[in-house]
Amino acid sequence: MQPTPLATSPMPDSEMLRLRQEFVDASWWLTLVYALISSALLPARAWLLGSWRLSDSIIFLFIAGYLLAFGQRRRLGGWWRDSPPVLVMMLGGSTGLLGNGLLGSGLMTLIFANTLVAVLFGRRVVWIAFLYTMGVVLLAAWLYASGRLPPRVSSDYSSSPLAWLMAISSGTLMSFLVLHFVSLYRQRVEALHERLRVQSEEIARLAHHDELTGLPSxxxxxxxxxxxxxxxxxxxxxxxxxxxxxxxxxxxxxxxxxxxxxxxxxxxxxxxxxxxxxxxxxxxxxxxxxxxxxxxxxxxxxxxxxxxxxxxxxxxxxxxxxxxxxxxxxxxxxxxxxxxxxxxxxxxxxxxxxxxxxxxxxxxxxxxxxxxxxxxxxxxx
The missing domain is CATH 3.30.70.270 (Reverse transcriptase/Diguanylate cyclase domain)
Known part of the structure; x- marks a missing residue:
């Protein structure tokens, strides 16, 4: 008698790999939107403030590099595929924190970048990103608290539509990606739990029942x-x-x-x-x-x-x-x-x-x- 083979379903490892890939793709697209908005708002802010900073030039170079990488992302693999969104967020958060202090969205951007790192990389990279973030925060705090780096914004920064547009766009994009990933993660976990429950019941049934006739064993x-x-x-x-x-x-x-x-x-x-x-x-x-x-x-x-x-x-x-x-x-x-x-x-x-x-x-x-x-x-x- 030939036994009927058991139907197999994806294992948790493959499901987690699929979830991770979906998160990487979402981070690429949302970081692209973030980069495009930043590339449009930086010249506007420089025109309103009457100054163009070195950090703005660095950000533009990174944005240009990111746009090139975005077009080739399907051909990238491993670290090179996962890291560009993180690097853009890290750089944007660092320059924002050093340029505007607590008045900008730099600190929030750095926190979001660390969220990406925690999802995409291992413990070693997580610690590196954490230490880097703490270093940038402490440096900005020391520079602003000691007066060595005065705020480069006008007194009406909090009422500036441009500032609010930057804060709203970055906050909305980051919140959406985090909520999107958490929702996907929950759905995948619930699906895996259901599959494991069905498999456990099937294993228990086969342990106590004959597979051919369905009778008790x-x-x-x-x-x-x-x-x-x-x-x-x-x-x-x-x-x-x-x-x-x-x-x-x-x-x-x-x-x-x-x-x-x-x-x-x-x-x-x-x-x-x-x-x-x-x-x-x-x-x-x-x-x-x-x-x-x-x-x-x-x-x-x-x-x-x-x-x-x-x-x-x-x-x-x-x-x-x-x-x-x-x-x-x-x-x-x-x-x-x-x-x-x-x-x-x-x-x-x-x-x-x-x-x-x-x-x-x-x-x-x-x-x-x-x-x-x-x-x-x-x-x-």
Whole structure:
């Protein structure tokens, strides 16, 4: 029998890589908008203040380099693909802080640049960016506090539309990218959590159920058998165990192929489920062996009636690719506590009764120490 392969889904590492790539792309585009706005506002500010500073020239050179890199970003790889947005933000924040002090958006830009670094790079680069930022902040604080660097803005800076335009544009872009990334991260984490939950449930199901037939496996069947025995003790009733082996299954597997064998197992398993109550358990042990656990049966007659149904159901023809497949079933029956007082020993006794049916001609059932086959009575085993 060929097992059905498990469906695979992307692992968390690939999802995180995809999330990181989306964040890099978003940072490129938003930094481009930030650079274009800055390139337009710098000349306007210089005209209003009547001075053009060296820092403005440096910013323009970086903006020009960034625009060139933006056009080639698809061809870049590794550090060269991730670093340009960070470098632009770092430079813009540093020059803004040193040029306008706390009146500008330089400090906010540096904080945003550090956010990019934390997302895109490792611990070592994060520490370098942090130390650089603290160095620029301390330098600006010392220069302005000591009077060595007087504010280069007019007294009406806080009411300047140009200043507010710079603050609003930079703040809006940075806030949007941070919120966008946090939203993407949350969505990815929730999606990963859901996939892991589904996979965990699937793994648990496969650990306790047969993949081909969907029936409980031996591990789960042992638990169900112990529960049935405990119920029989509490209710002073009986639990019955039917050990089933299909007759002629190997012949079908060898002559018609494994696909035909798998179809036989699926059909017979479904017929067994239909032959018992919903409170009973049909489980596949492996190969062509099954067990049926009957809970709360009053006597052996109930178990033998179920065995008769299963023998008849298994013997019914099974259509397969224009022909019919025919098998039988040999069933051994053991009762708790009549035949054994432990679930493990009850399984062995039902197995032994099943082999007595095999020796007696197959395609029948036998109660432990009282074997029967259709049409005649056998001696006790």
């Amino acid at each position: 031996l591990r789960l069947a042992r638990d169900r058998l112990r529960m049935a025995c405990h119920q029989a003790e509490r209710q002073r009733s009986k639990a019955a165990l039917l050990f089933i082996d299909l007759d002629g299954f190997k012949r079908i597997n060898d002559s018609a192929g494994h696909e035909a064998g798998d179809e036989v197992l699926r059909v017979v398993a479904a017929r067994m489920v239909e032959a018992v109550r919903s409170v009973d358990t049909v489980a596949r042990l492996g190969g062509d062996e099954f067990i049926v656990i009957l809970s709360g049966v009053p006597d052996a007659r109930t178990a033998t009636e179920v065995a008769q149904k299963i023998v008849a159901a298994a013997a019914a023809p099974i259509p397969w690719q224009g022909c019919t497949l025919q098998i039988g079933a040999s069933i051994g029956i053991a009762l708790y506590p009549e035949h054994s007082d432990t679930p493990e020993d009850l399984l062995r006794r039902a197995d032994s009764a099943m082999y007595s049916v095999k020796r007696g001609g197959k395609n029948g059932y036998a109660l432990h120490e009282e074997p029967r086959t259709p049409g005649h009575t056998c001696q006790p085993c």
